Amino acid sequence: MEFNLGLSFVVGAVVGVSAALLGIFIVLYRLSLAGDALSHVALPGIGIAVLVGISPTIGAIVFLFAGVISIIMIERYTTLPIDAIVGVFFTTSLAIGALLAPSSEELLESLFGEITGISAINAILGIFFGLVVIALTLYKYKDFTRLTLSTDFAQSEGQSVESSEFALLLLLTVMIAIGIKIVGILLLGALIIIPPAAAKNIGRSLRTVTILAVSIGFIAVIVGMVLANFLDLQPGPMIVLTNTAFFILSLIIRRS
Amino acid sequence: MFLEVKDLSVKINGDYVIEDVSFDIEKGDIVAIIGPNGAGKTTLLHAIMGLIPYEGNIHWHSVAKIGYVPQRFKFxxxxxxxxxxxxxxxxxxxxxxxxxxxxxxxxxxxxxxxxxxxxxxxxxxxxxxxxxxxxxxxxxxxxKPDLLLFDEPTAGIDIGSEMSIYGLLREINHELGITIVLVSHDLSIVYQYANNVICINRKMACFGMPSQVLTPEQLKELYGPHIGFYEHDHGDEEDKS
Structure with a gap:
């Protein structure tokens, strides 16, 4: 039990940090809604996986990946903004998910997370992929900055806007897939959006915003889990509410 | 010679946006590209930078580092x-x-x-x-570029700053010896600052020294008959000098 609790803190911290770091560019690219909505595209995958009897995480990843590829393809063929296309996929996925949803415990877990009861193998996968997201986001940091500042600017610097956009959405997919295990689909958006949004309220430079977002992402997970443990409440919602507290704090600091 | 462009054509979505454009640029030149809206000026810059596929030849006589100042971009x-x-x-x-x-x-x-x-x-x-x-x-x-490309360097700024930006470009050209290619729609600027001008309207319209190639007939052909105001202005200046 002790070991499990320790492990879930490590997983939570890695996921919190990676979500916040990647989230900076999701927020700056005005993909916040897309990030949140995209996480629901995983639902039918989870439903099917539960029906067939395979790991819901695998089902979610397959559906998310297929979803992202389809969204990018449709963006190429239409003039619709990307969040509108994600919206179409989001509502469709929810409808399919609702039809498929067996009232199973596993599906509930996918929606609300199971961080304190996480299995060792899922914890290690979560930590590994979380670190991969952190490393790749730092590696692509300058590309993502140019992309999210202005696609025209990125292009004039000889950067491929399409491949940077693809990389960003792909990392978001991986992030969502691991996040599902930790705080659940419904609350994952908060981990990606709230820390960068709070950081942007206070920070003037991109470096400050990055450091603030990552710190908030990290602290909120730890504080949220400690509070949940003491008060005997669900950790997922507690993590989100701690993030919200930071967001409110950022609004107060901004005013003064 | 610094840069030689020969029979350059660019197709976007199946249509030619630029067709058979040829010119050359010497080291230390200030070259202006003029033409009506949608004439392919920005596209020409993008082709020179190698950002888009093209037909024809763009030949650099020495290895060049290009600096690019884009037209206003949204952010x-x-x-x-x-x-x-x-x-x-x-x-x-x-x-x-x-x-x-x-x-x-x-x-x-x-x-x-x-x-x-x-x-x-x-x-x-x-x-x-x-x-x-x-x-x-x-x-x-x-x-540390050898060539600077400016796409409408003064779009959206007031006239005072506009003049000082062109003065600045000339300073950069003189002091740092950087070759400059700029897109402009302001003919007085072209007369004042450029030693060569490329006029395009999808196809090549003229190329040479502004005082020689920017004749009233040429401008009328390039911009249509409504160019009267500019033409008159510069016709006068030309007469005086």
Whole structure:
């Protein structure tokens, strides 16, 4: 039990940090809604996986990946903004998910997370992929900055806007897939959006915003889990509410 | 010779946006590209930079580093990026986070070339159009280019700043010996600052010294009959000199 609790803190911290770091560019690219909505595209995958009897995480990843590829393809063929296309996929996925949803415990877990009861193998996968997201986001940091500042600017610097956009959405997919295990689909958006949004309220430079977002992402997970443990409440919602507290704090600091 | 462009054509979505354009540029030239809206001026710059596929020949006689100052581009003015950070995007992977004093000095030096040294700590979104344009000119100088491409360098800024930006371009050309190609729609600027002019309207319309090739007939052909005002203006100036 002790070991499990320790492990879930490590997983939570890695996921919190990676979500916040990647989230900076999701927020700056005005993909916040897309990030949140995209996480629901995983639902039918989870439903099917539960029906067939395979790991819901695998089902979610397959559906998310297929979803992202389809969204990018449709963006190429239409003039619709990307969040509108994600919206179409989001509502469709929810409808399919609702039809498929067996009232199973596993599906509930996918929606609300199971961080304190996480299995060792899922914890290690979560930590590994979380670190991969952190490393790749730092590696692509300058590309993502140019992309999210202005696609025209990125292009004039000889950067491929399409491949940077693809990389960003792909990392978001991986992030969502691991996040599902930790705080659940419904609350994952908060981990990606709230820390960068709070950081942007206070920070003037991109470096400050990055450091603030990552710190908030990290602290909120730890504080949220400690509070949940003491008060005997669900950790997922507690993590989100701690993030919200930071967001409110950022609004107060901004005013003064 | 510095750059030789021969029979350059560019197709976008199946249609030719530029067709059979040829000209050459000498080292140290200030060359203006003029033409009506949609004539393919920006596309021509993009082709020179190698950003888009083209037919024909673009031949560089020596290895050239190109700096590019784009036409106004849209960006979110609340974006948290300082001028210094913008410049650091051009440096190595680590230096964005751990910049050396030498790099910060280089940035200050580039900014001082365009007289905006004091802006390095400002956010990009807080700058006025004129300041932004100067920052981007400094940014293009930061890569130590041999050739600077300016796409309508003064679009959207007031006339006073406009004149000083062109003065600045001439200074950069004289003092740093950088070849300059600029897109402009202001013919008085072309007369005043450029030693060669390329007129295009999808196809090549003229190429040569402004005073020789920008005849009233040529301008009428390029812009249509409504060009009267400009033509008259410069016709007079030409007569006096």
């Amino acid at each position: 979110d003015h609340t974006y948290p990026l300082t001028v210094e950070e913008l410049f650091l995007l051009k440096t190595g992977q680590r230096s964005f986070w751990f910049s050396s004093n030498a790099q910060i000095n280089d940035i200050k030096k580039a900014l001082s070339h365009t007289g905006v040294e004091e802006l390095s700590g400002k956010r990009v979104g807080e700058l006025s159009m004129g300041q932004l344009q100067r920052v981007f000119i400094a940014y293009s100088l930061f890569g």
